[in-house]
Amino acid sequence: MLTLAAKEIREREQFVLLDEQKVAFELVLRAVDRARAANTRTVVVVLGGPGPGKSAIALSLVGDLARRGRTVHHATGSSAFTRSLRKIAGRGNSRVQNLFKYFNNYTSAGPSDLDVLVCDEAHRIRETSVNRFTRREVRERAGRQIDELIDVAWVPVFLLDEHQTVRPGEMGSLREITAAAEAKGCAVDVVRLHGQFRCGGSAAYDTWVERLLGLDPVPPTPWSHLADSDDEFAVTTAESPAALEAWLSAQQAQHGGTARLAAGCCWTWSDPVSTADGKRLVDDVVIGDWSPPWNAKPEKRVPDAPELRASDPRGFGQVGCIYTAQGFEYDWAGVILGPDFVRRNGRWVARCEHSRDPAVKKADELPFAALIRNTYKVLLTRGMCGVGVFRPTRRPRSSWRR
Incomplete structure (x- = not known):
């Protein structure tokens, strides 16, 4: 998948999306098209167990939107996953490397700085982005991580498996995301994946x-x-x-x-x-x-x-x-x-x-x-x-x- 990701981001479409994958992909593109024109913000949640192609959707979106000139980031809570994407997909290209972020990178971001934020492995979202390395001035104004992720983009996309929470404090779930989005007046679209490609x-x-x-x-x-x-x-x-x-x-x-x-x-x-x-x-x-x-x-x-x-x-x-x-x-x-x-x-x-x-x-x-x-x-x-x-x-x- 990482090899395909490199070609997807840097060259052209590599992943062949099927059925509910295409539904999710096209749903996001439509939300992006209407976001600024109609001044509407939509949160898209993609749910699926292991292997239905969540990351394929995520990387297809990043590649397609970047090629269209949209401002887009791919974010995770996994150091190993993000570092691998930076190294393989972004090899020798700092612009591509900068597409890949962590969930805790948005504490100082402005509202709707991005067209799309693709949150892969979103079950790993935590209560706050603050950690022991956070500067005091950032720590004092930090809010909930889920709010930061929603606020930074016109169309935040969350791809998750609610049965992959593996640490205390991980709180990425449909219920939490929906509640935070609705509190901000955002529409919420949900796509459930049922296929198995692993x-x-x-x-x-x-x-x-x-x-x-x-x-x-x-x-x-x-x-x-x-x-x-x-x-x-x-x-x-x-x-x-x-x-x-x-x-x-x-x-x-x-x-x-x-x-x-x-x-x-x-x-x-x-x-x-x-x-x-x-x-x-x-x-x-x-x-x-x-x-x-x-x-x-x-x-x-x-x-x-x-x-x-x-x-x-x-x-x-x-x-x-x-x-x-x-x-x-x-x-x-x-x-x-x-x-x-x-x-x-x-x-x-x-x-x-x-x-x-x-x-x-x-x-x-x-x-x-x-x-x-x-x-x-x-x-x-x-x-x-x-x-x-x-x-x-x-x-x-x-x-x-x-």
Whole structure:
């Protein structure tokens, strides 16, 4: 998708939009055409689960509107996603790089500075844009982040999945956005996406994931009981993390494409250490005798460790976390279900004492369980061609293995 995004923004239309995607795209263009002429502001909300093409719509809008000479930004709450877009789509072109922003970049923006603000992954909107780096004078006048995002554009567009909230304080939802927009006198248009372009287009896989994680009242079901005979999406379980890594390598070697491994935040994420040969990542993710490092921290550069592990081939040897996986897709996804989410007596139990995410582990019991379910749903739905899963347990996995 990132390669297509670069061509979409810099050259010409690359994404072929279908059905509800086209509806959303054209709805925004019509709202832009009438905005200044009729002095009307419209908020567009695009809802969809993993893989219906929300980011394709977002990047198609940015490319099309920029080519028409409209003022447009693409914004997210994800450092990894925005930095990847800046690097790949904006390579060597500062004007293109400046199209990609963060949600907290609009604290000092003027009203309706933009024709369109495209808020991708809008479920990650937070209560406020203020953080520990915010200047005092900005902090004192800062309001709600959702208000800043609506105020800055004639047509703010929010693309979100309400089941991808993975941190306390994330509040991007249809209800919150609609309430804020209506309070400002904006019209609100909503488009719901139902297609599936990730996970091999397999509706059965969506069902399998929801049952596996307890998001469906039906217990976990073996993949072979759900998949049609012509379902080409590959699902496998591994007996060890090393076997999972080997499976990913084999799929990549045999079929090509990208492969990445990700895990729940159940192991400490250490700063790199200095050695006689320079800085190196710490082998934090220890499971038996298997111990790779987490992905590199964005502010802690390490030679030979890619800054953007999702899009750099050298990222294969690192384990990704939710914050470097959300928003991305790979051909082959490997997922380690950590001890923060285990099966006990036929049901899932979320265990905050096994989380190493400082923000998430502070959540109350019920919110913590919901955040962990959402986290693993995101990780399990990054694959385009197949997914492999490892769950450390002494209990048999027959209830959900292929």
